[in-house]
Amino acid sequence: MQPFSYLNTPAGLMWVIVCIPLGVLMTALAYWIINHVPAKWLCDYNETPSEELLTGKRVKFLPTGAVASVIAALCLVLCRLQFNKGYDIYFCLLAVIVFDCLLIAVADIKYQIIPDQFTIALGVLALAVTIYDFARGYHIFHTQWWSPIAGAFIGGAVMLLVDFIGMLLYKRDGMGFGDVKLFFAAGILTGFPGTIYTFLISILAAAVCFVVIILISKLTAGSSENQEENTGLPEEKQDGEESSLKESTTDGSEKSDLLADEAAAEEQTEEKSVGLGSYLAFGPYIAAAVIAYIAFFDSIYYLVGLYLNLF
Numbered sequence: 001m002q003p004f005s006y007l008n009t010p011a012g013l014m015w016v017i018v019c020i021p022l023g024v025l026m027t028a029l030a031y032w033i034i035n036h037v038p039a040k041w042l043c044d045y046n047e048t049p050s051e052e053l054l055t056g057k058r059v060k061f062l063p064t065g066a067v068a069s070v071i072a073a074l075c076l077v078l079c080r081l082q083f084n085k086g087y088d089i090y091f092c093l094l095a096v097i098v099f100d101c102l103l104i105a106v107a108d109i110k111y112q113i114i115p116d117q118f119t120i121a122l123g124v125l126a127l128a129v130t131i132y133d134f135a136r137g138y139h140i141f142h143t144q145w146w147s148p149i150a151g152a153f154i155g156g157a158v159m160l161l162v163d164f165i166g167m168l169l170y171k172r173d174g175m176g177f178g179d180v181k182l183f184f185a186a187g188i189l190t191g192f193p194g195t196i197y198t199f200l201i202s203i204l205a206a207a208v209c210f211v212v213i214i215l216i217s218k219l220t221a222g223s224s225e226n227q228e229e230n231t232g233l234p235e236e237k238q239d240g241e242e243s244s245l246k247e248s249t250t251d252g253s254e255k256s257d258l259l260a261d262e263a264a265a266e267e268q269t270e271e272k273s274v275g276l277g278s279y280l281a282f283g284p285y286i287a288a289a290v291i292a293y294i295a296f297f298d299s300i301y302y303l304v305g306l307y308l309n310l311f
Contacts (some may be wrong), residue, residue: 003081003261015080017154018254022095023073026056030068030102034110039114042107059110072102078295089132090140094294097125097189101287108283114178123185130188141297147191155187155195156180179282186290194293202289 006012034042035058039049042058052058075098083090104118130148133141142148159180166175187195293300 003084006081012081012084015084016077019076019080020073021142023071023076024069026076026099027065027069027072027102028061028234030061030099030106031065032272033103034059034106037115037117041117042111042113044113053111059106068102068106073100074296075291079291082295082298086244090129093125093129093132097122097129097294098291101291105284105287108178109282112176112281114176114182114283115180116178119178119181119185122182123188123195126185126189130191141189141194142191148188151187151191151195152184153187155183155190155199158195158199159183175282177251179286182283182286186286190290190293194297197304198286198289198293202282202285205288205292206285209285 007016023170042053045051072295079094079098080091083094100118100122104114104122107118108114126148130142133139134145160174163177163180165176183195183199186198190198
C-alpha cells in the first residue's frame with residue numbers, strides 16, 4: 001500500500017496520532033538514558049570523566065527536547081507510512097533504530113562522542129532487519145546476499161578515507177573513529193548502493209547546517225556590534241573617564257598588568273570561539289541520513305533512476 005493511500009485510511013490516521021505522543025516519550029527516554037548511562041560511555045578511551053558527567057544533570061529536556069520530540073514524531077510517522085499494513089515487524093525494528101539514532105545524535109552533539117554501546121545496538125538492529133528481510137523474501141533493503149556486507153565495508157572505508165584526507169590536508173583527524181564504526185553499522189542496513197546515497201545525504205545535511213550556523217553567527221555578531229555602538233559613551237564622556245582613570249592610577253605597572261589581563265582574556269575568548277566553530281560533530285548527520293534513507297528510500301531510488309536515465 002502506498003504511503004499516501006494508507007494515510008487516508010482510519011488505521012493510517014490512528015497511527016499518525018499515536019506516533020506524536022510516542023515521539024515525545026521516545027525523546028524523553030533518550031534524554032533520561034543519556035543522563036543515567038555510566039560516565040565512561042560518554043568519555044574517550046582512557047579519559048577521566050568530568051565532574052559534570054559524574055554529578056549533576058547532563059542534558060536538560062527543554063528547550064532542545066521539545067524540538068527533538070517533534071523531529072522524532074515526524075520520523076516515526078514517515079516510517080509508519082512507508083512500512084504500513086503488513087509490515088508491522090519492519091516498523092517496530094525501524095522505530096527502535098530511530099530511537100538509537102536519537103541517542104547517538106544527543107551524545108555526539110553534547111559530548112562529541114559516539115558510545116560504542118549505541119553503535120553496537122545499531123549494528124544488531126540492522127542485522128535483525130536484514131535477516132528478517134531475507135527470511136520473509138521481501139528484499140526491501142537488500143536484493144543480494146552480499147549487499148549488507150558491501151554496505152558495511154564501504155561505509156567504514158569512506159569514513160576512513162575522509163579521515164586520511166583530513167590528516168593530509170590539516171594534520172589532524174578529518175573524522176572521528178566513532179563515525180567510522182557508526183557508518184560500518186549503518187551500512188549493514190543500507191547495503192549497496194544505499195550506503196553511498198546515505199553518505200551523500202549526510203554530507204548534504206552537514207553542509208546545509210554548517211551554512212546556517214555561519215549565517216546565524218554572522219548575524220549575531222553584526223547585531224552585537226551595532227548594540228555596542230549604540231550603547232557607547234559619548235566621546236567627551238569617554239575622555240573624561242580616561243583622564244579620571246589616569247589620575248586614579250598611581251602605579252603605571254598596575255595599569256599595564258590590568259591591560260595585559262584584559263588582552264589575555266580576549267585571546268582566550270577568541271580561541272574558544274574558534275574551537276567551537278571549527279568542530280562539527282558528524283554523527284548526528286549520519287544518524288539523520290540513516291533515518292532519511294529508511295523513510296524515503298523508495299523516493300531516493302526513484303530520483304536516482306530518473307537521474308541515471310538522463311545519460
